[in-house]
Structure formats: C-alpha cells, structure tokens
Amino acid sequence: MPTLPPGVAAREVTDPDVKRTYAADASPASSAPPSDYTVVRARDVADVVAVLEHAQANRTPVVPQGARTSRAGGAIATEGCIVLNVEALDAIIDVDPLEGYAVVGPGVVNAALKREVARAGLFYGPDPASWETCTIGGNVATNAGGLCCVKYGVTADWVKALQVVLPGGEVMRTGHRTAKGVAGYDLTGLVVGSEGTLGVVTEVLVRLAPAPDPALTALAVFASLDDAVAGIVALRRDSVRPSLLEILDRSSVRAVQAYGDYGFPNDCEAVLLVQSDRPGHAGEDVARYADLMAGAGATEVAVADDAQEADALLEGRRVMSTAFEALGARLAEDVCVPVARLADFIRGVETIAARHGVLIPVSGHGGDGNLHPSIVHPYDDPDALARAWLAFDEVLRLGLDVGGTITGEHGVGSLKVPWLRLELGADELDRQRRLKAVFDPLGIMNPGTVFERPR
Ligand SMILES: Cc1cc2nc3c(=O)[nH]c(=O)nc-3n(C[C@H](O)[C@H](O)[C@H](O)COP(=O)(O)OP(=O)(O)OC[C@H]3O[C@@H](n4cnc5c(N)ncnc54)[C@H](O)[C@@H]3O)c2cc1C
Incomplete structure (x- = not known):
C-alpha cells in the first residue's frame, strides 16, 4: 500500500492489537481482518481531506468509520483499504435554541448530543438502541432509526445540512440552516443513508425540537x-x-x-x-x-x-x-413490512424457523412495521450456521413478498448486497451506481458496501 502523506501518517494506528479492533463491526459480516489494510484516526477535517486526496491519487479504497456498531457489515476493513475513523471529530460546535438546530462533528455520540441539547430544554429525536455508543456520522450514513421513530421519524427527518469530504478531497456543503429551503437538489437527502459510499461526513446540522x-x-x-x-x-x-x-x-x-x-x-x-x-x-x-x-x-x-x-x-x-x-450466536435481521402484514410476516418467519430447525424470535418497532428477526443458532456449529443463512435468505424474501424492504434502519452494508438487487431490480440498481459515480468516479468509497465490489 502507498505510504501515507506525512501529516496523516502520525494518525495511523500501528499497534496490531489496537488496529485489529478497527477492522470489525457489530455484524456477522466481520471475520478475520484482511492481510493488508491501514487504519487512520482522523483528528480534524484537514486529516480527512488529506486521506481522501491520497486515496484518490492512489486508487486506494476508503472505509469511513464511526463507532463500528453497524449491524450490516458497512464499517469493516477490506483488503488494501484505509479505514478512516472519525470518532475524534466529536465537537458539539453550536446549539442555537432560537433557530432550533445544533451543529456537530460526525464523531459525537448520539446520547451525548441528546444530553447536551436537553440542558437547553431541547430534544434530538433519533434514538437507536445503540445510542450510548453510536455516532451521529454513523447515524447519518445509515439513516438510523430507533425506538421512537413511530412518533419522531428517522435520522433523515432531523438532518438539515452536511459538510462532506468527497474522494479527491473536495469539501461539499449541502442543505440550509433556515427553517425552510428548496434551493437546488436535496443532496443532504442523498448523502443520508449512503453508507459511506459517496464521501465522508465531517459536519452535521440537525434540527432540534422542544423537549x-x-x-x-x-x-x-x-x-x-x-x-x-x-x-x-x-x-x-x-x-x-x-x-x-x-x-x-x-x-x-x-x-x-x-x-x-x-x-x-x-x-x-x-x-x-x-x-x-x-x-x-x-x-x-x-x-x-x-x-x-x-x-x-x-x-x-x-x-x-x-x-x-x-x-x-x-x-x-x-x-x-x-x-x-445467552441462547447462541445470531444473525440479526431488519425487515420493514406494512403494518397490516405484520401477523403474516411473523407467522411466515415461524414456518421458516421450523423448516430449518433454528430459533427465530421476532421483535422490534411494531408501530413502524420494522421487525428484527434474530436467527439464533448454537455457537461453533457450522451445520447450524449454514441452516441459519438459508433462513436469513428466506426471511428477506418473505419480507419482500409481503410488500416490505430488506432493511428498515440498519442499511444494506456488505451483508445484504445480493438482496438489494432483488428489491430494486437491475435497472434501478444501475441508476444508483451511476449516481454514485458522479461523486466517486473511481469507486474508492466503501467498495463492497451497498453495491457489489467492482471486478
Ligand atoms: C446493540 C445494537 C443496537 C442497535 N440498535 C439500532 C437501532 O435501534 N436502530 C438503528 O438504526 N440501528 C441500530 N443499530 C445499528 C447501528 O448502531 C447503527 O447503524 C448506527 O447508525 C451506526 O453508527 P456507528 O457510529 O457505529 O457507525 P459505524 O458502524 O462505524 O458505520 C456504519 C456505516 O456508516 C458509515 N459511516 C460511519 N461514519 C461515517 C461518516 N462520518 N461519513 C460517512 N460514512 C460514515 C460506515 O462506512 C458504515 O457504512 C444497533 C447496533 C447495535 C450493536
């Protein structure tokens, strides 16, 4: 791998044990780290710009990373990549009660933002169950939901503006600070949920509500x-x-x-x-x-x-x-179905569980139709694991059959790439790839996440 530029080299994680902890996330997609990868812990936007300039010049893949709580395998090290961790960009830059917004770095932990704005009698809605650890940058990249979405919506409903560093190091600003704004295309909406495949989010402006x-x-x-x-x-x-x-x-x-x-x-x-x-x-x-x-x-x-x-x-x-x-290892699903089809879906999952001899408890955000079937299988049992993956496939197909989606809030990540084609179809997938190429013409941003890795 080409040597990092001098300013950024100081941010590289070199201790092998520490480095390994940055190679995996909270998904079953995480396995042994690749043989060749670099981990950089950025301290500021200039570090992010330097890494993306360097990566573009050398065609090096970049995996943007927050707190690594991804359930979808979106934040894992891949062969030859630079893992670009931005947890240290964790400043709460501004809280403006009159305009009703906060400006924060991407590394701010969700719960820290909630606590800080609560001191001013204000409220930030999105509340993933991982809220004490996950970052706002990761929440933006995955359009995270949570327990209170039934009333307060998902992250996209709270993000008004972004600063994003694009491959090559160009800094893009999207959105607006004002209460309203429809000038131009909604690039904020495009970046929210893009899972690190377009650029690295380096600043987020979120709306706030009364507590x-x-x-x-x-x-x-x-x-x-x-x-x-x-x-x-x-x-x-x-x-x-x-x-x-x-x-x-x-x-x-x-x-x-x-x-x-x-x-x-x-x-x-x-x-x-x-x-x-x-x-x-x-x-x-x-x-x-x-x-x-x-x-x-x-x-x-x-x-x-x-x-x-x-x-x-x-x-x-x-x-x-x-x-x-406590019952075993598990593959956690994240299917969202129409509320009217909840019972059909849960019964269908019971049938799949019985067919494959695995346990699949179903729980989650019933008010949104967003369920998390957990395919539980014994630890260290390859046969049970194989049956769990068969069940995983059938649960996703069942979700689509009842009019739902393969992911309500965790994202496609690297785990559900094959099923995205099923949901979107070839033409729509191709249109989305072409949209990615506008921002990332060399395909260096998180390859293998959302879309298949280019051959
Ligand atoms: C116990 C547990 C409970 C969970 N509960 C929920 C829940 O209720 N609702 C929910 O939605 N999710 C939930 N999750 C999943 C996870 O917490 C969310 O997806 C979260 O948004 C990820 O944030 P993170 O900081 O850990 O990001 P990471 O896991 O580090 O990254 C996630 C994705 O975002 C990208 N990314 C991260 N930071 C940036 C950035 N600054 N710029 C561009 N791309 C970036 C990564 O490349 C990756 O694709 C849960 C996870 C766990 C382990």
Whole structure:
C-alpha cells in the first residue's frame, strides 16, 4: 500500500492489537481482518481531506468509520483499504435554541448530543438502541432509526445540512440552516443513508425540537398474534401517536423469561409496549392506549404512572439482545413490512424457523412495521450456521413478498448486497451506481458496501 502523506501518517494506528479492533463491526459480516489494510484516526477535517486526496491519487479504497456498531457489515476493513475513523471529530460546535438546530462533528455520540441539547430544554429525536455508543456520522450514513421513530421519524427527518469530504478531497456543503429551503437538489437527502459510499461526513446540522415530558408506559399481553396486531392498528389510528410502540413475539418473550423473570407469561403470543411523552398529557394518553389494547383483546394490561415504573416495564425489552446471546450466536435481521402484514410476516418467519430447525424470535418497532428477526443458532456449529443463512435468505424474501424492504434502519452494508438487487431490480440498481459515480468516479468509497465490489 502507498505510504501515507506525512501529516496523516502520525494518525495511523500501528499497534496490531489496537488496529485489529478497527477492522470489525457489530455484524456477522466481520471475520478475520484482511492481510493488508491501514487504519487512520482522523483528528480534524484537514486529516480527512488529506486521506481522501491520497486515496484518490492512489486508487486506494476508503472505509469511513464511526463507532463500528453497524449491524450490516458497512464499517469493516477490506483488503488494501484505509479505514478512516472519525470518532475524534466529536465537537458539539453550536446549539442555537432560537433557530432550533445544533451543529456537530460526525464523531459525537448520539446520547451525548441528546444530553447536551436537553440542558437547553431541547430534544434530538433519533434514538437507536445503540445510542450510548453510536455516532451521529454513523447515524447519518445509515439513516438510523430507533425506538421512537413511530412518533419522531428517522435520522433523515432531523438532518438539515452536511459538510462532506468527497474522494479527491473536495469539501461539499449541502442543505440550509433556515427553517425552510428548496434551493437546488436535496443532496443532504442523498448523502443520508449512503453508507459511506459517496464521501465522508465531517459536519452535521440537525434540527432540534422542544423537549417532551419523561415517557410513561403501558404494557399489554396477548394470547393471539392477530389481536396484538389489531392493538397496533388501533394505537396507530389514535389521534395522538405513541412515542414508542414495540412488539415481542412468543419466542422473544420466552427467550427473555429464560434469561430472567421480567414478569411476562410464558404462554402468551405477543407483548406490546407503548409510551407517550406528550407534555402534560402522558398519563391520560397511556390510560387510553391501555383501553385500546384491552379493546383489541389483550389478556393483561399494566400501566406505569411514574417515570421509574415506566422504565421498569421496558426492562424486558432492554435485555432482549443479551437474552438472545445467552441462547447462541445470531444473525440479526431488519425487515420493514406494512403494518397490516405484520401477523403474516411473523407467522411466515415461524414456518421458516421450523423448516430449518433454528430459533427465530421476532421483535422490534411494531408501530413502524420494522421487525428484527434474530436467527439464533448454537455457537461453533457450522451445520447450524449454514441452516441459519438459508433462513436469513428466506426471511428477506418473505419480507419482500409481503410488500416490505430488506432493511428498515440498519442499511444494506456488505451483508445484504445480493438482496438489494432483488428489491430494486437491475435497472434501478444501475441508476444508483451511476449516481454514485458522479461523486466517486473511481469507486474508492466503501467498495463492497451497498453495491457489489467492482471486478
Ligand atoms: C446493540 C445494537 C443496537 C442497535 N440498535 C439500532 C437501532 O435501534 N436502530 C438503528 O438504526 N440501528 C441500530 N443499530 C445499528 C447501528 O448502531 C447503527 O447503524 C448506527 O447508525 C451506526 O453508527 P456507528 O457510529 O457505529 O457507525 P459505524 O458502524 O462505524 O458505520 C456504519 C456505516 O456508516 C458509515 N459511516 C460511519 N461514519 C461515517 C461518516 N462520518 N461519513 C460517512 N460514512 C460514515 C460506515 O462506512 C458504515 O457504512 C444497533 C447496533 C447495535 C450493536
């Protein structure tokens, strides 16, 4: 690999053990690091510019990287690449309460931004479950969602302007600071969700909203999956959108209860968790949500009337990842389907699980139809792993068959590249490739992520 320019060479990670930690992300796509790769930890925009000038001149692939929490394999080192980590660009540059925005570096951790703006009585909406570790740059690149999307939308709904360094080192500014703005194409919208395939995001301007109240929670248990989905439909039709609406199917409930007693009955078909954070009205909202779920057929309903109890009701949801990991290794899916097809999808997944002899708990953001089937298989069992991948393929195809998408919030990454062609079709995929080439004519930005690696 060509030698890095002198200014950037000082930012290279040379300790092999430390370097290895930058080669993988939180996805099953991560395996042994490649034999030849470089890791650069940028300290400022000038470092990013220098790396992208150098990479373009030498046709070296660049993998932009935040906190490496990608579930889709978008942030992993590939052969001959420079991993360009921007976590150290973590300044909260400006919080403007009058205009209602914050300007931040891409390395700012989601939770840090939320806490900082809360001090000014303001609120930043997107809340991926990884919020204590993932970065705003990674959230922008993946158009991250989270638990509160049902009311607050995804990252794209909060990003107004960006600074992006393009291959070759050109600095591009997109968007506007004002409340409105339609001058020219929406290049901000194009970069959001582009998974590091167009350039490196080096500054983000996000909109802020007035802070909501602490959320209150209602939890409902259902003996029938159809009733649980009827509950979701009733809640979505309410004139006040819940700020959270999560579902756990039967296998998820059993996995959580096997991990510890979180108060769920083992024989139920589904559990719904719903919250309101409406200033001054959260209590009346969750009482109404409880009635709606009872009306839909819930067999048990619990309502939390203070923030501490509300938090306790969510505990079972919070430990879910750990509960699954206690059962085995897993391939985490991220399918989004129409709400009306939720029951069809969950039942279809049960059939796939039975066919391949694997466990697939389904849980997630029921209010958005965004589910995370987790294909659990025993550790160190190659045969079970092979069956898990067959199930992975069938779950994605089922999602498409019921009118959904292969990824609601995690992105295509390197993991779902073959299925993107299924979803988009050859013509649309080709159009998207040509769009990428406008920004990245040599194809050096994150090759193998979103699109197949060029031969
Ligand atoms: C326990 C757990 C829970 C999760 N829950 C959620 C959830 O609820 N909702 C959700 O949406 N996701 C979730 N995720 C996935 C993940 O946290 C998100 O995709 C997150 O946005 C990634 O941020 P990151 O800083 O870790 O980015 P990374 O993982 O480092 O990178 C992710 C992608 O963004 C690109 N990228 C990163 N920074 C930049 C930049 N500055 N410029 C250009 N490209 C860049 C990378 O190349 C890569 O393609 C979860 C992950 C874990 C491990």
